Amino acid sequence: MKNKLYQDSDESRYITEDSDTETWRSPYRKDYARVIHSPSFRRQQGKTQIFPGHESDFFRNRLTHSLEVAQISESIAHMLNAQDKFLSENPIDPRICFTSAHLHDIGHPPFGHNGEQALDECMREHGGFEGNAQTLRIVTQLEKKRYKPSVSNALDKRAGLNLTYRTLGSILKYDQVIEQNRSDDTKVRKGYYHCDREIVADIKKAVCPGVDFSSRKFKTIECQIMDVADDIAYSTYDIEDTFKAGFLTPSKILTFDQTVIEEVAIEVGRRINDDNFSASNVTEVFLDLFSQFVLPAEDLSPGSEDIEVERVLAALTYQQDLDAIAQDGNLRTSFTSYLVGRFISGVEVEIDEELPQLSTISIRPEILREIEVLKNFTYLATIRSSRVAVSEFRGKGIVSEIFAALDGKKGRLLLPQDYQELFDASTEESVRKRTLCDFVAGMTDRYAIEFWSRLYSDSGETIFKPL
Template identity: 50%
Template sequence: MMYSAGDYERPVPTSDTENTEWRPPFTRDYGRIIHSASFRRQQGKTQVFPGHESDFFRNRLTHSLEVAQIAEGIADRLNVVYKDVLERNPIDGRLCAAAGLVHDIGHPPFGHNGERALDTKMKKYGGFEGNAQTLRILSRLDKKALYKEEVGGDKRAGMNLCYRTLAAILKYDNAIPLERDEGSKLTKGYYLSEKSIVDRIKGKVLRGKSGPPEGEFKTIECAIMDIADDIAYSVYDLEDSLKAGFLTPATILATDDKRLDDVAADVTKQMKRPVDRGEVMSVFVDLFKGMIPEISEDHATAVVNFAKAVQGSHELSANGYTRTKLSSQLVHEFINGVEFKFDPNRPALSKVWLKPETKLKVEVLKQYTYKSIIYSPRVKLGEFRGTQLVKEIFEALEGEKGELLMPDDVRERFLVSEDEGHRARTICDFVAGMTDRYAMEFWARLKSDGAESMFKDI
């Protein structure tokens, strides 16, 4: 049986009348997410390219919608392909979609650069990490429900989602240490402040059975969401880069050996086997083979074929129909590359994975785009500014009389605690919840020479 009564329970019990035949618990969770302020704020957070550059480019919200759709598609396909195991108790596609909607909800402004800036400021107080913040938003910060009595020193219960829904976003099964050395790298996991919630999630989902070793708890829905996220990154970040003109088939196929070696090294880590630059390039040759005419020794034919190659390269970058067709084909191929194994002892921890040949293609597309675009000077310049903004906003708020710069509800929470760590976490939660634009406006009111109206809320 894939689901049990414990999966549907919530941290704060609700009335049975709220559960109806036409609106089961996971569907209710999906609705709560859609209508939440935290979900809406993702529209103001950058995916790869800043949203003000073009209405075409994806932001965190549209990326999350795509991940949700792909995750639901994976579940739908597995229920058919593996119906001998799943026909009576299918994987809940709506639950997988809900996980996709919120998988990035904990991202701070300016993406991973904002994440690193906040982690630097929080190293003595439990750190900062996007996935940990996602759980904190869902289980604490979003203003949907309150406990009758404090749980872990806090009455806030976040969205009050089902335990199985909360489990679906636990990508990293380890607590982030309360204190870390200044030079330590960002640690993925969940905050110690949410450990009691994580323990309860595991107890409900595992139905009293012993869990896997530390670091290995990951539900089937979470694994599906994780694969869907990789698929969306590999396909749609490439599509945005082609649209922006940052990449073309011609420039990709002319990539220098150093870049290919760098990509191959990252793909090697993900594949857990050696991958060389030739294997990386073969993925793109296969992808663009329709645009690469046969090489000819005849000079006149070679000139014609070169012209065709240039035209074909431009076609993919400039023609929306061509780009959409390529993206659609890739998503379809990658969803069909997902395999499944049922765990009869712990059904919630059943496994999904990509076939090796599919995983190679996904990883090459993802790592190449990351190396070529995220590390490009044009994108890095804006990211550097974002890192500085986040750091300086945090420092202003933690400074003397910094609480006077906070909105009323944040200030109230800040002042009721004398604990330095609690105060730092309150500031961190506030800054992490900012959109890119809000962070820039907030910083401008602190640092800019331009006049700002006192009538505009903070």
């Protein structure tokens, strides 16, 4: 019986390949293999998640974050397949969700969102820059896995990883084109690049044959699962890192600057469509999560099978001291595990009978509220703190100055040979700017600092190390 979630055209690729003799491996498993063996995937290990990687081996980077998102994505797919009647008969392929999560951040430039803002400002009049749009560009063009046959032009022959259309659909988070010229717009625009409209149209045609998307958005069920998993990982693992770094403790959170708490309340209220969500609601969420984790002895039921014994014992030991959640390694990781399990259990699905591949993934309102509070509080309390802001400000400046140098007179000579060839293959200013942008966006944090030092620092010069 055919799985109603998937079309025959889902497994097709935009560049035809020889018939696959590996009957033991599905096209989606082959996609996964191509992703994890790609340089863009590996380079995530050198890109910041919250704290710079050189500060501690404990903290997440983009690579370890992606691995955690992948595990959560796969778990959500398995859970929904087991719980929903339609999906038990037409299961989601967990491998697509797994691969999508591995891919979701490879388009991020060095220094996170500050690097993204810097590149977008440099490209504002030439199509902009955005991490998700760059992800699609990397896998369909920049990666050096496949080339178009019988094409010699350096710009036109690139075909990236040549993934299946269904896998490509799973990373298309924002179904809108980014304008070519946004000179008056100061915000990074979510979407895909103007130059990638053709491949996006092909993805939609393959995944949803015959559907007119002029009046509805395209976002596959696997993409929605990845997106939810990213929010779960962000809201839980990032706060664990802030606990480990000593930036936050439960007592600091519960007594935090009221101005920040009010900012969090406004943003959370906007995201959950609740105009009455207040600062006191933010505090209530944290109190509930901490108190439910640190269970009082009288609330334990002997023989209960759904309680993590190790977590309970640790919580009982420290029930008079909430800050032990941040300071004790065993209790801290148990708290993170508790949150992840709690949030995964809140994921639901509403099947679209007409287009099952676009069925809606959502989170129960009470769980969504908790996720949004943790996510937005971590951002405002940590990522916008002065200690982190100094590092990120420096990163934004480094990215801007590297781009300016490459874009200056004879700046092309600073490019590696392959990028010089791509640059020289076009006379269009926007295409040349995009080539410079691709080069800078692919840098790790450390490589960007090293490259900048070779241009501007007294101690960074060398002629022997290749670019």
